[in-house]
Amino acid sequence: MAEEVYLVPNMSSDSRVLVFRRDFTPPVKEDTLQVDAYVIITERYIVLCDTLLCPEDMAIVLNEIAPTLTQRQLLVVNSHSDWDHTWGNRYFTEHGKPPIIAQAQCPQGLFSDASRETLTYFQGHYNTFKHVELIPPTLTFEQSLTIYGGDLTLELFSAPGHEPDQIALWIPELRHLLAFDAAEYPIPTLHEATGVPSMIETLERFLALNPARVLCSHGGTNEISVIEQNLAYLHTIELRVQALLTTQAASTEEALLTATLHEYPFEEVLSTLAPLFQDDSSFYREAHAKNVRCMVQWLFQFQAPNEK
Numbered sequence: 001m002a003e004e005v006y007l008v009p010n011m012s013s014d015s016r017v018l019v020f021r022r023d024f025t026p027p028v029k030e031d032t033l034q035v036d037a038y039v040i041i042t043e044r045y046i047v048l049c050d051t052l053l054c055p056e057d058m059a060i061v062l063n064e065i066a067p068t069l070t071q072r073q074l075l076v077v078n079s080h081s082d083w084d085h086t087w088g089n090r091y092f093t094e095h096g097k098p099p100i101i102a103q104a105q106c107p108q109g110l111f112s113d114a115s116r117e118t119l120t121y122f123q124g125h126y127n128t129f130k131h132v133e134l135i136p137p138t139l140t141f142e143q144s145l146t147i148y149g150g151d152l153t154l155e156l157f158s159a160p161g162h163e164p165d166q167i168a169l170w171i172p173e174l175r176h177l178l179a180f181d182a183a184e185y186p187i188p189t190l191h192e193a194t195g196v197p198s199m200i201e202t203l204e205r206f207l208a209l210n211p212a213r214v215l216c217s218h219g220g221t222n223e224i225s226v227i228e229q230n231l232a233y234l235h236t237i238e239l240r241v242q243a244l245l246t247t248q249a250a251s252t253e254e255a256l257l258t259a260t261l262h263e264y265p266f267e268e269v270l271s272t273l274a275p276l277f278q279d280d281s282s283f284y285r286e287a288h289a290k291n292v293r294c295m296v297q298w299l300f301q302f303q304a305p306n307e308k
């Protein structure tokens with residue numbers, strides 16, 4: 001099983017923003033994952049954004065950046081509570097105890113039943129996770145928090161949609177947006193119906209910033225087009241569901257879901273929005289089905305109570 005954390009060059013146009021990538025390629029294809037973490041080197045602080053999959057991953061990253069840590073305070077950021085962004089937190093309970101910054105709802109997500117079940121599953125299947133413990137952030141904020149690094153300003157802000165505690169990070173001097181999981185190539189991932197309007201609002205806010213680069217935690221892209229395509233994708237689902245809402249297909253929520261997936265199959269999503277995408281796992285196919293379910297629930301239950 002490949003266990004890799006490595007520096008990815010050229011993701012940022014500035015040498016102060018480093019991208020570390022973690023590949024997890026276990027025998028069970030459905031558990032395969034690639035996720036990025038970032039290190040931002042400012043005059044005053046070293047800001048490590050996300051802690052990857054396990055404490056050992058953080059040991060590798062901290063070893064790589066050790067020369068930059070002299071005379072500077074280390075700050076850790078969790079972009080949201082999902083496992084692939086927080087499970088390295090434990091490393092910092094034994095090494096320097098830096099502040100861990102996250103949105104106020106992060107602890108709730110981190111200690112949810114679903115999160116604990118995910119940990120039990122991965123620890124039961126792979127040695128990689130044997131030292132993982134759920135370690136919460138130590139500093140939280142609701143809407144925004146600014147880190148004044150001296151040469152760079154790091155503006156953290158709430159960016160809900162993928163998860164309620166999702167944040168993004170904007171560096172105005174570089175016009176760099178770290179979107180984390182708020183945007184994703186080939187498609188974003190929703191977990192609940194209430195995430196639909198939040199995700200659309202978040203993506204529109206991203207576009208209004210007019211970023212030069214957009215870094216996402218998954219998918220290896222740094223193009224602003226990922227935001228436009230994520231928005232186009234959500235609007236296409238919305239239009240297809242709305243067209244079906246007034247027909248027989250909307251007799252029940254399940255019937256509407258089936259009809260929408262028939263009208264907007266995953267193959268069409270890829271061919272129109274991400275023709276170069278190659279991945280033989282079923283992750284994004286299932287993500288599409290879940291996104292459609294969320295949109296159907298949102299429009300069926302919350303938007304059109306009188307049209308049923």
Ligand SMILES: [Zn+2]
Pocket residue numbers: 035082084085181217218
């Ligand atoms: Zn993720």
